[in-house]
Each structure stands twice: as structure tokens, then as C-alpha cells.
Amino acid sequence: MNKSKALGPDIQNLYTYSELPIGATAVGLPEGRETGLWRYMRPTIEEKIPPCQEACPAGNWIQRFVDATASGNLDEAWRALKLENPFPGVCGRVCYHPCEESCIRKEFDVSTFIHLIERSLADSFFNERLTPPIIRKKQDKKTAVVGSGPAGLACAYFLRVLGYEVTIFEARNELGGIPQTGIPAYRLPKEILNKEIGDIIALGIEVRKGCRIGKDMDFSELFTYDAIFLATGAHQTPPVNIPGVTNEGVYQGMDFLARYNMESSIDVGERVLVIGGGNVAIDVSRTLIRLGIQPTLLYRRTRSEMPAHSEEIDDALAEGARFQYLLSPFSIRKSEKTGLILECAKMKIQGVDPDGRPRAVPHEGKRVSFEADQVILAIGEVPDFSYLPKEIDLIKDLLWVNEWGQTSVEKVFAGGDMIDQPWNISEAIGSAKRAAIAMDHFLKGDDLQNLFRQGALAKTMREHLDLDLSPEPGHREVATFNDLNLSYVRSFSSQLSGKLPTVERICDFREVNSGLDLDAAIKEAGRCLSCGVCKMCGNCYLFCPDGAVQINPTTGRYAINYQYCKGCGICQNECPVGAITIEAEGAM
Amino acid sequence: MGTHKMLTGNYAAAYGAKLARVEVTPVYPITPQTHIMEKMAEFIENGELDAEFVSVESEHSALAVAIAAQATGARSFTATSAQGLLYMHENLFVASGLRLPIVMVLVNRALGAPNSIYPDLSDSLDQRDTGWIQVYVENAQEAHDMVVQAYRIAEDKRVLLPMAICFEGIIISHYMEPVEILDQEKVDNFLMPYLPEHVILDPDRPMSVGQIVMDDSYYMEYRYQQQEAMDRAKEVIQEVDEAFGQSFGRYYGGLLSTEMMEDAEVALLTLGSLASTARAVVNHLRNEDGISIGLVKLRMVRPFPDQELSELLSDTKVVVVLERDVSIGAGGIVYTELCRSLNGRNGPHLINYILGLGGRDVTFEDIKDIALLSCSERHTTTIDNPIRWYQVRGL
DSSP states (O other): OOGGGOOSOOTTOOOOGGGSOTTSOEESOOGGGOGGGGOOEEEEEOOOBOHHHHHOTTOOOHHHHHHHHHTTOHHHHHHHHHHHOSOHHHHHHHSOOHHHHHOGGGGTSSOOOHHHHHHHHHHHTTTSOOOOSOOOOOOSOEEEEEOOSHHHHHHHHHHHHTTOEEEEEOSSSSSOHHHHHTSOTTTSOHHHHHHHHHHHHTTTOEEETTOOBTTTBOGGGGGGSSEEEEOOOOOBOOOOOOTTTTSTTEEEHHHHHHHHHHHSOOOOOSOEEEEOSSHHHHHHHHHHHHTTOOOEEEOSSOGGGOOSOHHHHHHHHHHTOEEEOSEEEEEEEEETTTEEEEEEEEEEEEEEOTTSSEEEEEEEEEEEEEEESEEEEOSOOBOOOTTSOTTSOEETTEEOOOTTSBOSSTTEEEOGGGBSSOOSHHHHHHHHHHHHHHHHHHHTTOOHHHHHHTTOOOSSHHHHTTOOOSSSTTSOOBOOGGGSOGGGOOOOOOOOOOBOOHHHHTTSOOOSBOOOOHHHHHHHHTTOOOTTSOOOOOHHHHHOTTSOEEEOTTTOSEEEOTTTOOOOOHHHHHOTTOOEEEEETTOO | OOEEEEEEHHHHHHHHHHHTTOSEEEEOOOTTTHHHHHHHHHHHHTTSSOOEEEEOSSHHHHHHHHHHHHHTTOOBEEEEOHHHHHHTHHHHHHHHHTTOOOEEEEEEOOOSSSOOSSOOTHHHHTTTTSSOEEEEOSSHHHHHHHHHHHHHHHHSTTTOOOEEEEEETTTTTTSEEEEEEOOHHHHHHHSOOOOOSSOOOOTTSOEEOSOOOOTTSSHHHHHHHHHHHHHHHHHHHHHHHHHHHHHHSOOOOTTEEEESOTTOSEEEEEOTTHHHHHHHHHHHHHHHHOOOEEEEEEOEEESOOHHHHHHHTTTOSEEEEEESOOBTTTBOHHHHHHHHHTTTSOOOEEEEEEOOGGGOOOOHHHHHHHHHHHHHTTTOSSOSSOEEETTOTTO
16 A cells, blocks of 8 residues: 555645545555554563463473363363373372462462363373374484383483484383382372373383393493483482381381282281371371271371371371371380380470471480381482492482483483482473473584573473464563453352262272363363463453554464554453553663 | 334334344443334344344443444444433544444433433434434334435435434333334335445555544535535435335425425424424314414424525414423524524514423423414514423422
8 A cells, every 4th residue: 555645634735625535534554543653651462471380390281281171172182281291190190289389260269170170181081092292203313211200201202202212221020110119099090100101102112121220231331322311210218227127027118019009919917107207108008008907107297297298198097097296216126926116216396407397306215115017117218329320420319410400421311309309290200301302402412501591491392392372482470360350250169079988998999089070170171260371362352442452463363563552551451361561661 | 015013113213224234233222212222132133134233331332333333334223312322422523524324313311410211302402513414203103214214315425424313212212103114125225235435444455534634734624525415415315205205105304394384374393293293283273273373393403404494484473493402591402593594584483482301291282372372472573582481380
């Protein structure tokens, strides 16, 4: 459109009366109408990070899979979920869902039950063979993964998705690590775990079971691979300074669980003492209950200091476990008559430990003794580094890695419970993903140090593979409650998932927590507020008085036409998800 | 031949809009207009009318939507009353200034405060300066017919102005009368689709409408264009009335209609439903008492039939303006308009009766009393107190 030929009145008085267009029209868009010139506030479509995604150690694309679920697009939900996490069925059950702790909906009514949506999706796709969301074309590089726990399997999965050949080395004869050996079936049914492991292996991953590095194969042989990921976890019992721990009838918690979980049988007497306050102690206690034994759990601090998850402690108590607090094992003696005698020191809380937890100190040398057939010590495990070459540095009792998971040996990366991070499945998956992305750059010859400094090292697969179409991903703030316009939200909460009645669940290893059926999960997903992420609701488009919000034909997303935006801020005010910010023009 | 139905004025108007095949109807509810909106929604819902019903949050938005729709070339229809009309006020100027032939039904209702849902023509007469054509009708049939006529008048290339069809709330809007609903096929022949050439918003062909006119460049010229269009509307209104009569058999007289005005010494001039009562009075006084009296039913207030009235009333001795409205501090609005119309001529005495405000009943007897009193004044040289509030209680 040629502006100079535009019909219509202008100050040049070009028209005679008879030429004046009816309705004071002008063809084209003359400059006098560029109302953007009047603007002194500038709205920007600037998506934010939903706090759930910020909180997820595994880097799940939560908003995307929940939103897709809510709209009934389950295939897309499944792809978004699987892109970032090969273990949705496992995580939906055993991850302690920090996402829900940070869910903004909590401040409105009740958090969205993200873990139940994740679990429901996994369950509904249980009978389908996984098609990965994307598989990059074959890369001419070979990688090795040592250990097949969540970290090892996840890293193998991500490397495979990125096109690399992967070989997993596993010391045991079964894949799966702690979820396989340590998590009882009432929390994680074996078929769920093995289905997800099977889907990973089916991508074309070579598996060498029963191959313990350092025993069945020398570590140096791994160096024939182009990159190596170590994830051998923490399975070794630390030195325990209690006289009598070597007595028959004294077990280590993880060993006990592994023996039961792998062999489905174990001999125990009537009187079993469990020592410890972490998740392993609770898992041991609840396993014992299912074997018909009422265990007594002894812990050196009090309930509120127990590191175990609160819900699991409640479950254990409901199922009949007895807890005794402020007791620390002192010695274990063998007795001809009564089996074992465990002598404990009575403790009291006094002061604080360096890690900030209340400190337990001996209470005036008081002692108390218990008779027992078995004593199970669940007081922590440490990684085994004996197989590592000395070039791989340790720091304190853990493996040293840099910010992107690389050890002191260039081609060796590591993750999971070997490194300094919280020991749980989602942290393990997150560390594996971080390392897999770094390994991808490493194998392409990129300068990782430089990428890191530029902030160009992605933390998620969606960023790494450039699948997140949001405007300006990667430089976003985390959404807050005040960013949202909740006038558009109706308060409602879904039917909660239930638990098996206590009397039923202590008889066998049936799963205790029930999930949501798919319809309920879709409804629950509808509660997601999509914090900071545009859902294309169209409010900005509809409310803009100047028609200055338009759809960008390239991205299909909303964009603001600053030629006409007057900066009134209505779009920002009416955006339900807080994806629009406004600030004074020129303040950038 | 159309079908006959018992209809309220509101429904009759809605049927008219349906027959005109309107394409967009943004309407906001307000008594006594709401039935129109409801009927339009029903037509669209049950598939009788292929149109977009736009729910809006105010009358201001209703007209804004109608303006936008009409600017894209869609035939728009809306309706309102009283306070709702006042809320549209600024957009009335936009619609006429953009030369968009929107048709709107104005169901007259008294303006608050104090609140009333009964009629007073002041609400629409107040808006006579906004550049809209205004027609006042006296019954449901005329409302029905005029909605159809209005599109043809407004959309005529010589006119291109929005048009309002005004009738009294409750009295016409709510009471049922037998109405002939026009035949759709005949309406389609009478009324061509709206195919504008002046304002067509189309993303493929960007156009600015209602351009800013800086300094003193063209503002006056655009206003004069509107004046010319309003002047041309007079002949179009007459033509359309003629064409309508030929197609459907009913002639309304265009700008105004008369009853027994030949050699009448006294003329009653009124508008809306009062015309029906006044017509009965005129017929009675002529036929029973031989009084030389006639009726002028004013239909168009804009364009105001200045020329026509001054010719018609040149030999009349007394003109009595009966009206259900008032401009506080001046008199009846139609009366003041008529004074302007006859300015500078040695015309008739003008007497103004303000009556029926807020829906107060105006009976045959009331008008007959006024007519007889006026006849007695036809030989006086001057009229005392020409503006009279009829039967204000307790005075």
C-alpha cells in the first residue's frame, strides 16, 4: 500500500469537497494513526517459569504435560512427560513431589496433585510400547554407563535419545538399582518399574549385567568409549562403631531389603529391632509388618527430626510399627538364651549440629537394653569408590563433579547418589540429564566451560533440543502468586486418591496408595493455573482496545504490535497466568 | 401476502429485523426493550436467522460492536431505551460520522430520576443532534414495516446515515396487536444486501476510518457532507415509502402523514401513539360536530420536514402540538422545533401541550377537550401562555 497515494484528508489539503471520502476513511495505515507513539508504559509478553518446574529436580516439563492432559491431548502430555523423564510411573509413586510444595494453587485452595497426574498418565500408557518423543539421528560416538539405577538408566535414555550408542554395565544380575532392590513393592510395584526399564532398553541399549567394574572388567577398558557416565550409587555400609555388629542376626537395612526384594524370602524371628530414622528404616519396618512381624524402630532423635518422609512415618505407625525415640545403639551382645541383646544409650536433645539439626547427646550415661532375634541397622550407606582410578578426584566422601557433572577426568561424568546432592530419584534423573547434555556437547567438541559461562548449557531436554517455543526461553523469572489474575479461576479440589485400608495392606505387598483414574486425572489437571506460561486463552487479544495484540504467524503465539500498543496495560491485567509484564517505556 | 400474528411492538420490530436479514445483533438488555433482544436471540438460536448475537456488558459496547460490525460490511441491528441510549451517546456520533447505516430500535422510556419504565419521548428526542435519522411510529405494524424500510433508507448511497425507529415503551412495546408479518421473499426483493463502497474494514485491504482531521482542514466539510446526506434523506424516505406501498400495500406518508388537513383551521400535530387517539378525535369532531380540524402526524424528527410543514400549515389558524416530552426550561421539543420551522412567517398560532409524561394515560376525552379549547382560540390575536402542562395534579 502506497501511503502517499492514500485517500483521505491530511493537512496538505489535497482534496476538493467533492473528493472527500465518505466516513473520513483513508486507505492504508497513515502515520497519524500509529498510536504506539503515545505509549509510555510498555507491556511485554514475557513468560515465566512455573514454580513447580523450578522445583522439580528431574526438570520435568510439568506445565506442558499437565496442560495437555487437561485438554485431553494425552499423547502430547505423554510426549512432554517422557521427553524429560523416562520414569513417570516410578516418579509418580516414589518421588516426594517438591513440585506440589511450590505449587501456587496451594495459596488459592489446594496444590494441584501433579504426581497423581503423572502416575495416571504412566498407568494409562502401561500397555503401550514407548515411542520416545524424539530420537536424534545416529551419532558416531559410543558411550558407557556404569550402574543401572535411576541415574544410570536415565543417562542411558537421554544419550540414546540424543543418538549415541550406549552400553550399560551393571554389577548385579538385574537392572534398576535402589528402586529394584530397596523400594518395597507396596510403594512401587515391580511391573511398573520393569515396564519403564524395559522401554529404555528397547531403544537399543546394550546391557552387560553381572559385570562389576574393577572385578569382572578393568576400569581402563571403559576408556575405549568416547564418554563414560558413572552412577554406581551408594550401597556400601559405612564403618559402624558399635561392638557386636558382626554378630549373626545383625543386618544392614539395604541388604535386608535387597535380599527380601530380590529373593522374596528371608528368615526373621518375632522380635526385630530397626535402628534409624530415614526412609530405609521405614521401608524395613513396613516390610517386616507385611511378614507378620511387629518391629520396634529406635531412633536417636525425635519424630520431628526423622529424615524419613512424614507420610511414610504415618503409614508405618498406622500399620503397627512401634517407635522409640532418643535411643542410640551402644553395643550388641549375643546371648545363649535370648538371641541378641541390644544395649542403647539414652539420648537428649541439646544444641544444634553443624547441619542445623537438633543435636542428640547422651543423657547422663543412662542405658537401656532390648532383647531381639534380629537387629537391622538402617543408618545410611556410602558410595564405593574402590574401583575408580586415582585420577578421578573425590571430595570428602563423595565424587567430585563440576557444575555440569564432569569429573576430574575429562571424558568421565557422574551423577546420582555418588555425588554431592540429595539422594532421591528425581535428583538422580536431574543429574543424569545434566550430564547427558554436557556429554553431548563434549562429544561434539564444544567448549563446555565457555558454554557454561554464557549460560548456554541447557538444564532440560526441551531447551537443549530447542523444543520450547515460548518467547525468550532461558531468561525467565519464576512466576509468583501476585503475577496471576485469579478472577478467572474457580476454586475446586478433586477427589483425593486413597490408601488401602490398614487391615488389608499389612497382609501382603499390594500397592498402598491408589492413583486417579484417567477422567479424574484430566479433571485434576484442569486445576493447574499454568503459572507464567501462556495457554493461548486469548484474553490479551480480546481485551486489547487497539487490536495491538496479534498472533505471530511464524510462532503461532501472541505478540504485541508496538506500532499501535498505547501501553494501557489491560492485557497485563487480564492475563490469567501472569505471562505479561509491564514497565515504564525505556526502563529496560 | 404475509402472515398475521398477535404481536407486541417489540416482537413486531424483531420480526422486522429478522426479515431484513441482519447479520450482527449486539444488544444489552433494558426494560422495556428487552423482548427485542430476547426474540433476536431466539431467532438465532433456533436457526431462523443466520446472525451473530453478541453479548456485551453495556449499551456503549453494544453500539461499539454494531459500529465495528457495520464497518466490516455486516448489516447490524441493536435496540435500547432511556438510560441505555444515553450511555450510547458518544458512539451515536461515531456511527453517524463514519456514515454507517446501522438501524436501532429505541423504545421510549422516561429518564430517571425519578425512575419509571413508562414512556416519555425525551430520551430519543434528546439525541436528535447526533446525526441519526429518527422516525416515530404509532403502532406495532408501523414498527415492523419501518425496520425493513429503515435499512433501505439508511443504506441508500445518497444517505448512508444510521437510523432509529422510536416508539413508546409499554404502550407500543408491550401491548399486543394484530400484525402482518411481511413475506420474506418480497422483503428480499424490496431490500438488497448491504454492499458498501465507502467503509469496508478488511485485513487484506487496510483502511483507516474516522481519520483525525488536524487544524481546520476538513472537519466542517465532513459535517456539511452529513447535512447534505440528511437533506437528501427526505426524498429517499418518500421514495422508499412509495416503493413499500407498492410492494406491501401500506403507505405511511414518508416524513409526515395528514388526516383531514384540507381547509382545516385547527391542526393537531403529534407523534407516536398519541397520533392514533388524535386521529379518532379529529374524525369525531369533523364528522359529528363539523369542526374544521385536521391532524398532522409527524413521523420524521430528523430530517425535520421544515419545508413540508411550513407549506402544509400556511393557511392554518392554530396548530396544537401535543407531545409526551419536554425540554425543561423551553417547552415541548417538537414545539420548539416547529417554531424554528415556521420562523419569520405569518403563520398560525402555535400552542404546545405537554402531556402523558411517564406514561400517564392520554384519553380520547383529553384530546377532545384540548381540541375544542384550541378551536375557541382560533380568532384571538395573541395566544397567552402557549406552553401548557396538561393537568398537572394539585396545581
